[in-house]
């Protein structure tokens with residue numbers, strides 16, 4: 001049965017929003033939940049509810065949901081592991097789509113692989129090593145999805161996604177489009193890719209599996225020594241200022257261990273904030289402000305956020 005949608009979401013009337021959500025619920029029955037706390041879907045474990053949370057089990061349903069949201073201007077976003085975000089306590093008014101159940105295909109192609117945006121990056125990296133591909137070993141410890149890593153141009157150990165992405169398939173203005181790398185404006189920890197990333201083609205070299213695995217293990221052990229990987233965090237909070245490290249600066253001011261509510265500046269790496277015990281987004285945000293102000297006051301450096309803020313924050 002074809003479901004007909006008759007609302008006008010652009011009017012921003014609650015009744016129209018509700019009609020749009022009901023339409024989506026019928027596209028992906030059993031896979032949509034109202035008022036879903038995003039704290040359950042972020043590595044920091046913080047964040048209020050999204051109006052609608054959808055984790056479609058088929059590619060067709062995911063495409064229909066995204067296409068509908070774009071054609072009808074329903075506020076929507078894709079969220080993978082939620083490992084680089086701070087969601088406000090009041091949550092987010094819109095539809096949040098997770099592609100990890102449907103866009104997870106992995107397929108070797110000439111000179112690399114194509115894979116779904118919902119694939120876990122650490123799992124992809126291990127699989128690539130086993131299949132004799134080199135180029136993404138540095139990403140073995142990044143706890144995100146392929147799509148999330150592309151849209152933030154994730155990086156580590158001197159490499160970043162922009163160096164290996166060849167092209168992407170994205171949902172743009174309600175249609176699936178193949179976009180070459182040149183259409184994505186990559187910069188340090190940011191990428192302006194239009195629409196929602198669905199699939200990514202990586203350009204890779206050949207590797208001896210054993211050597212690729214050794215490289216991954218080595219880089220992971222460096223991370224384990226220097227970053228609080230077993231704690232609830234959102235990775236690095238601030239971008240590194242040109243020529244320096246935010247972690248080094250924050251540490252040099254003696255700010256490791258500083259707390260706001262249940263949020264604490266990590267004792268291991270000062271550019272991480274740890275959710276110690278049911279911290280709120282307000283705790284984390286007030287700690288961010290304190291650190292920023294101290295750094296600006298004492299060094300003149302204006303730190304910029306690396307994590308993405310979702311929802312309302314009193315700036």
Ligand code: EPU
Nearest residue numbers: 156157158226235236238239240245247248251268269270
């Ligand atoms: N340092 C300190 N104290 C600290 C942390 C760091 O003195 O608390 C010093 C280190 O000793 C080192 C320098 O600062 O001399 C740089 O530290 P590190 O090698 O840990 O790298 P980083 O610049 O802090 C960057 C990325 C990380 C990435 C690592 C490893 C940014 C903002 N951070 O950190 O990315 O994992 O390099 O390649 O670009 C992330 O994107 O979320 C992230 C964590």
